[in-house]
Amino acid sequence: MPEEGSLPAGFLWAALPVYNNRETLRRVVVETLAVVDHVVVVDDGCTDADVGELLAGLDVTILSHDRNRGKGAAILTASRYIESRGGTYMVTVDTDGQHLPADITRFIPAIDPDNPAVIIGCRDFNTPNVPGSSRFGRSFANFWLLVETGCVVNDCQSGFRAYPVRELNRLTFSGSRYDFEAEVLARAAWAGLGLRMVDIGVIYPKPEERVSSFRPFMDNLRLTHCHAMLVLRRLLPIPHRKLVRRQKSFDLSLLRHPAKVLRLLLRENATPEGLALAAGVGMLIAVLPIFFLHTGVILYVAQRLRLNKLVALNIQHLAMPPFVPALCIELGYYLRHGRWLTDLSFATVFRQFSARLYEWFLGSLLIAPLAALLAGGIMYVTAAAIRKYRYASAPERC
Numbered sequence: 001m002p003e004e005g006s007l008p009a010g011f012l013w014a015a016l017p018v019y020n021n022r023e024t025l026r027r028v029v030v031e032t033l034a035v036v037d038h039v040v041v042v043d044d045g046c047t048d049a050d051v052g053e054l055l056a057g058l059d060v061t062i063l064s065h066d067r068n069r070g071k072g073a074a075i076l077t078a079s080r081y082i083e084s085r086g087g088t089y090m091v092t093v094d095t096d097g098q099h100l101p102a103d104i105t106r107f108i109p110a111i112d113p114d115n116p117a118v119i120i121g122c123r124d125f126n127t128p129n130v131p132g133s134s135r136f137g138r139s140f141a142n143f144w145l146l147v148e149t150g151c152v153v154n155d156c157q158s159g160f161r162a163y164p165v166r167e168l169n170r171l172t173f174s175g176s177r178y179d180f181e182a183e184v185l186a187r188a189a190w191a192g193l194g195l196r197m198v199d200i201g202v203i204y205p206k207p208e209e210r211v212s213s214f215r216p217f218m219d220n221l222r223l224t225h226c227h228a229m230l231v232l233r234r235l236l237p238i239p240h241r242k243l244v245r246r247q248k249s250f251d252l253s254l255l256r257h258p259a260k261v262l263r264l265l266l267r268e269n270a271t272p273e274g275l276a277l278a279a280g281v282g283m284l285i286a287v288l289p290i291f292f293l294h295t296g297v298i299l300y301v302a303q304r305l306r307l308n309k310l311v312a313l314n315i316q317h318l319a320m321p322p323f324v325p326a327l328c329i330e331l332g333y334y335l336r337h338g339r340w341l342t343d344l345s346f347a348t349v350f351r352q353f354s355a356r357l358y359e360w361f362l363g364s365l366l367i368a369p370l371a372a373l374l375a376g377g378i379m380y381v382t383a384a385a386i387r388k389y390r391y392a393s394a395p396e397r398c
Helices: 025-033 071-084 101-110 132-149 178-190 216-235 252-256 258-267 272-287 294-304 309-319 323-337 346-351 353-393
Strands: 012-018 038-044 061-065 089-092 117-123 161-164 194-200
Touching: 012 025, 012 071, 012 101, 025 038, 025 101, 038 071, 061 071, 071 089, 071 178, 101 117, 101 194, 117 178, 132 178, 132 216, 132 272, 178 194, 178 216, 216 294, 272 294, 272 309, 272 323, 272 353, 294 309, 309 353, 323 353, 346 353
Parallel strands: 012 038, 012 089, 038 061, 117 194
Antiparallel strands: 089 161, 117 161
């Protein structure tokens, strides 16, 4: 990987999408120019100032949208322009003043010209004035990326990133606003690009001084829709178009060595988050009344979502009859009739099978997600405690 200053001329550009950040824009551009020679500012329909006037005298390229089309659209406009000018990588820097353009130097060692990847700047939240919504949003986004790709990234919401422009311009996106930054990571991983991380600083102004274009209701609604569509796409047995070919993760010759296969399965997505997700998904499916299909469905979903298959498959035994199905039937009966079923037995179940099956399904719609949350939570706490114990008890190394 290259060291600072070793990249070819014109290899690395900076892209700064801007929408109504007149107070901070010029300072951010000046600080970016101190690190990167080629800077593109995309005026995404600004209404608070003339971007050209604000940046007068600075050696930057200004591209303009006639109306506000969203941050994702601005990033893609910059990416297409940079590729047309021979650029290879693009670092995106927010213009609200939260990013430190000097941190661009931290991305350079992570760039491998022969191994394209999206490099994410993970913000240090041990700093004043970090909103609680940002902490929650980061955890929320990290969780959904894990579901969608099996990849663990520490800060999926950070807009400070480096993209390989050729690959980025060949991906297709449905979102163009804040949902773009969630979607692009999933689609990049599906296309074979790596997801790498570097640590960066961040500055959060005091609440009364903070300016944000994020609209909590509409943008959170877009993000929810985006993640739902990505998970559904991930579950479809349709291969993703690969822009980067990587080695197959499983060598068929290993089948001659069952012990090695078992060790691989045990280590598969074995982070506390990954194990918790595997337990939750396995329990969710196990509670549903899909007779004789639980194992097959769990195995399929675990494979598509790159979950730990051993955990997902074995957790289903906790939902075996009679207790969990009986609980679902009782709850479903109560939801239908407003009273509990007092005569629940094998005889009544099979005599009135169609009614009991409907009540089982109805009750499972409530019991399944609750059981999944409980199983996932217990698994996460247990796995995190074991990992912490192992790290604490490991001998020091030189």
